[in-house]
Amino acid sequence: MTLPDRYRIAPKLAGACALGMALALSVHDFAEARSALSERPPLPAMGPSLRKAVAFRTAEQPGTIVIRKDEKALYLVTRQGQALRYQISVGRDGFGWTGIVKV
Known part of the structure; x- marks a missing residue:
């Protein structure tokens, strides 16, 4: 007995959605971390x-x-x-x- 195509595609779509959300969160976290690095403390006077x-x-x-x-x-x-x-x-x-x- 074979499953209809829609039942084989559903897990792949769910996995793609989960991966997309994970990548979106990691890109957002990366952007926040990068902006924190650019806010460096001032250098002491020479x-x-x-x-x-x-x-x-x-x-x-x-x-x-x-x-x-x-x-x-x-x-x-x-x-x-x-x-x-x-x-x-x-x-x-x-x-x-x-x-x-x-x-």
Whole structure:
């Protein structure tokens, strides 16, 4: 004795509906978890040893970033003759790059 087609399809439809609901819930939970990650606490302020306003002679325009590997420093040009100096880490020899890049 064989079952009519509708009786063979019903369990498959029920399973598909249950799977669809489970996926919808997991996508919703994922979205909530992701939004919670984006609400990060603020970073602590940098100490004076990490950022310092300095005199800086350059022909670059304000807003330009200049990296001097030998000084382990990044300079953000703020206005003519002035910059913010940040201490940075640099890669070892052989892993460096040189040149000018517009960001």
